[in-house]
Amino acid sequence: MALFSKEPEKNPRIQPTTTGPTPVASTAPLASPPTSSSSSSAPSPALRASAPAPADGRACLDRGSKITGKVTFEGPARIDGEVDGEINAKDNLMISETAVVTAQIRAASVSVAGKVSGDIVATQRIEIRNNAKMSGNLTAPILVVQEGALFEGHCSMQPEGVREDRKITVFPKEERVAQVAGGQKQG
Numbered sequence: 708m709a710l711f712s713k714e715p716e717k718n719p720r721i722q723p724t725t726t727g728p729t730p731v732a733s734t735a736p737l738a739s740p741p742t743s744s745s746s747s748s749a750p751s752p753a754l755r756a757s758a759p760a761p762a763d764g765r766a767c768l769d770r771g772s773k774i775t776g777k778v779t780f781e782g783p784a785r786i787d788g789e790v791d792g793e794i795n796a797k798d799n800l801m802i803s804e805t806a807v808v809t810a811q812i813r814a815a816s817v818s819v820a821g822k823v824s825g826d827i828v829a830t831q832r833i834e835i836r837n838n839a840k841m842s843g844n845l846t847a848p849i850l851v852v853q854e855g856a857l858f859e860g861h862c863s864m865q866p867e868g869v870r871e872d873r874k875i876t877v878f879p880k881e882e883r884v885a886q887v888a889g890g891q892k893q894g
Contacts, residue, residue: 770805780814786821804838817847826860 765782768774772788780796786806794800796814806821816832819839827833829847837855845862852858 778810802839 766780766784768778768784768786768788768790770787773791774789775791777793778790778795780794780798780800783798783800784796785801785803786794786808787803788805789807791809794808794810794812794814796812796817798815800812800814800817802808802817802819802821802823804820806823808821808823808825810823810825812823812825812827813829814827815830816834817827817829818834818836819827819841820836822840824842826844827846829845831847832849832851833845833847834851835841835853835856835858837853839853840857842859844860845858846865848864850862850864
């Protein structure tokens with residue numbers, strides 16, 4: 708292995724150093740592995756792998772982060788921090804156990820494991836996990852509330868537009884009997 712070779716490198720490369728957070732390993736392979744006689748000039752693979760990319764999404768609002776205002780995600784996303792305002796996601800949205808969200812949420816599907824205060828509208832599915840604390844109204848065609856979850860609010864298991872278009876007419880029992888009897892006499 709050239710990385711731990713005692714021979715000096717013919718074309719040494721200067722590796723940039725970062726003083727901020729640990730860089731996350733890229734999913735693309737390196738064009739050529741860093742070869743250096745000193746392990747301190749390049750981050751070790753163990754350091755790069757110590758901050759894994761979020762498994763549930765490409766975008767991640769990490770713990771300790773706070774956002775106030777409108778947040779929009781184009782792809783899958785995960786929230787571990789705090790959001791106060793409005794969240795729009797075109798794909799799946801995961802609200803983890805450490806998240807505290809006070810927002811109106813619109814997404815394709817939403818999974819809640821943390822604390823959420825606000826209405827959620829999902830076009831596909833909403834899942835409230837067993838350790839979640841949810842306060843607000845839910846609208847989705849599929850709703851899953853696991854045992855142990857705290858949910859306070861109203862839910863509608865149909866898209867918002869369908870609910871507004873639907874009209875229900877309820878006749879008193881006497882009128883229904885008269886209509887059925889009247890229909891039999893005519894026919």
